[in-house]
Amino acid sequence: MTKTSSQILGPNVSCDKDSIPPLVTSNPLDRETWIERAMIAHQSALISYASTILNDNELAKDVVQDTFIRLCDQDAEKIQHNLKPWLFTVCRNRAFDILRKEKNKHHLDDSQWRKITSANLQPDEVIDQQEKMARLSTYLERLSHNQRDVIILKFQQGLSYKDINIITGLTISNIGVLIHTGLKRLNEWLPEDFRP
Amino acid sequence: MKHPLEDSQLTAYVLGEIEPDKAAFIESAAAEDPNLRQKIHEIEDIQRFLKERLAKPAEQLHPRQYENVKRNARIQKSAIAKLSFAALKDRLLSWLIPSAAIAVITFTTFVLMHMSAKSSPPIVKPINVGIEAARPPIQAQAPSVTPQPVPLLSSFAHPGFLTPKDCPVIEIPIITGCPKISVLNKIILMESRFPKNEEINIEEIINSYPLRLNGVSSIARDQNNQWHPDDREKGKSSHFATLSTEMIACPWRPSATLLLISIRANTIKDCDIKISFQPNPENVSRYRLLGFTPTSGQTFGSTPTRLSAGAYTSFAIEIASSNASTNLGLLTWSTEGQPAPTISLIHKADAELSDDARFATLVCAYTLWITKDLLEIIDKEIIAALTRETSSVTLPPERREFINLIERSLQF
Numbered sequence: 001m002t003k004t005s006s007q008i009l010g011p012n013v014s015c016d017k018d019s020i021p022p023l024v025t026s027n028p029l030d031r032e033t034w035i036e037r038a039m040i041a042h043q044s045a046l047i048s049y050a051s052t053i054l055n056d057n058e059l060a061k062d063v064v065q066d067t068f069i070r071l072c073d074q075d076a077e078k079i080q081h082n083l084k085p086w087l088f089t090v091c092r093n094r095a096f097d098i099l100r101k102e103k104n105k106h107h108l109d110d111s112q113w114r115k116i117t118s119a120n121l122q123p124d125e126v127i128d129q130q131e132k133m134a135r136l137s138t139y140l141e142r143l144s145h146n147q148r149d150v151i152i153l154k155f156q157q158g159l160s161y162k163d164i165n166i167i168t169g170l171t172i173s174n175i176g177v178l179i180h181t182g183l184k185r186l187n188e189w190l191p192e193d194f195r196p
Numbered sequence: 197m198k199h200p201l202e203d204s205q206l207t208a209y210v211l212g213e214i215e216p217d218k219a220a221f222i223e224s225a226a227a228e229d230p231n232l233r234q235k236i237h238e239i240e241d242i243q244r245f246l247k248e249r250l251a252k253p254a255e256q257l258h259p260r261q262y263e264n265v266k267r268n269a270r271i272q273k274s275a276i277a278k279l280s281f282a283a284l285k286d287r288l289l290s291w292l293i294p295s296a297a298i299a300v301i302t303f304t305t306f307v308l309m310h311m312s313a314k315s316s317p318p319i320v321k322p323i324n325v326g327i328e329a330a331r332p333p334i335q336a337q338a339p340s341v342t343p344q345p346v347p348l349l350s351s352f353a354h355p356g357f358l359t360p361k362d363c364p365v366i367e368i369p370i371i372t373g374c375p376k377i378s379v380l381n382k383i384i385l386m387e388s389r390f391p392k393n394e395e396i397n398i399e400e401i402i403n404s405y406p407l408r409l410n411g412v413s414s415i416a417r418d419q420n421n422q423w424h425p426d427d428r429e430k431g432k433s434s435h436f437a438t439l440s441t442e443m444i445a446c447p448w449r450p451s452a453t454l455l456l457i458s459i460r461a462n463t464i465k466d467c468d469i470k471i472s473f474q475p476n477p478e479n480v481s482r483y484r485l486l487g488f489t490p491t492s493g494q495t496f497g498s499t500p501t502r503l504s505a506g507a508y509t510s511f512a513i514e515i516a517s518s519n520a521s522t523n524l525g526l527l528t529w530s531t532e533g534q535p536a537p538t539i540s541l542i543h544k545a546d547a548e549l550s551d552d553a554r555f556a557t558l559v560c561a562y563t564l565w566i567t568k569d570l571l572e573i574i575d576k577e578i579i580a581a582l583t584r585e586t587s588s589v590t591l592p593p594e595r596r597e598f599i600n601l602i603e604r605s606l607q608f
Contacts, residue, residue, distance in 0.1 A: 032270060039257070043257050069265055123415060124460075128433075128435065133250075155246040156251065181204075183242050
């Protein structure tokens, strides 16, 4: 059973998504609260992003946990103004690391089992979501790695070209071209019954 | 490309990634050029489509992961506190001066005492080193009761234990709603007594909590309208209902198995559901559906089958095995007259139990205990042990309230 944000959140911590007050003091207590706020504001987006890369919700949650633990080690004052791209960068690198390591480890049955049991949803919702995602994935996987990466960051996470530039290291103009050509290809490939 | 604008600029425009002057230029060009407008619409369509399809439900870290991060933040906090020179200096100053003063006074006193000729024996005063912390009594709070629609209970009932020989198939009644949970709350918390048998229905108490079981599930879909396209958010779905199961060793009769069943309807329309349990006659000696106990004057009636949109209902069947085999039978079911995938009931003793199954088992045991159904078998100790196993800080409030109810009952 998973707690909701309001249940988890301490009595003095409240947080609106995407509106984390900047860390203005070096008071450790403020810093702890700031990390908690960051976690509440960004955990959901990071989990969905990591699970899209890994196709495994539980593994995605581990990656996001590691990301926030890394955040605890950072100089918060330095990264607070670019917190979201920083979190996505660390999460992305960690997810790709795991993907590389785990690629040849899992038997198909294991990964399928984990997919079914991972999400916090009812079985029919899990299947429905997987079927939709699987169908789209067949087309996304035909794109180049960079095209797929920027399309997920843009359309799933709603990140700006600037943030994607920080996360991926690709230039802004390159990102624009990759998204445009990626969309064009998807438009050509998607069958009539799957089109918007 | 016929138009002087580059296609990638149009994409950037739709995505809001273009400077205002260029955006204004594209808008004025689009106003005059229907082809350009068409292209913009196409990009907008694919953008909307991808956003919808890539969207995932909001997930959160598990509480233990959340706590891990917070612990790291705290560890880091103390490390920072140690490293901060300014903080260190302030702290040093705050205690160094008084300590020095105390040291001087102590030294002076010591010297003066030794200088004096007389010495008196020290007076030892008893010191209270511990204060027994008074444990606050458990506050009986009436849980907030959400009004539930009263189900239309037909005049049907099931006898207690059945044998596969006498009853090779049993139809499971679909009844939703849990009006008796509020009655139970009132009796236990306000009147501080056990309910009389006629005051509560076991099936309604079991049915009061939606379950997400971890065993085999079966999903029924409209066979005339297969999945694609399934757009639940817009009210288009071929999903009829989902049947989930989980089996657990029966805590009050370890040789038996408790089969938990949860059925959840789709969120769009009511659904007609028929479920049958077929015990395996070779391996099952007897079984019973918990609840639905016959009362005076009741006879078997027509089994209710309607499950409202978005509703859920849960059942428990106690199955006594005649041998060590794990194949306990079948669950066959249909929705709107169409057969749904059958579930083979194989009890895997080493399967990891879900929290929901543990909780459902506690609910079953508790309701049987308070209704004195198995008076000689289920006692306070069993209930207390099950409650300890089930209690955790992560229990949702309504389940926490139920645990409070049990804790209160155990004091009677």
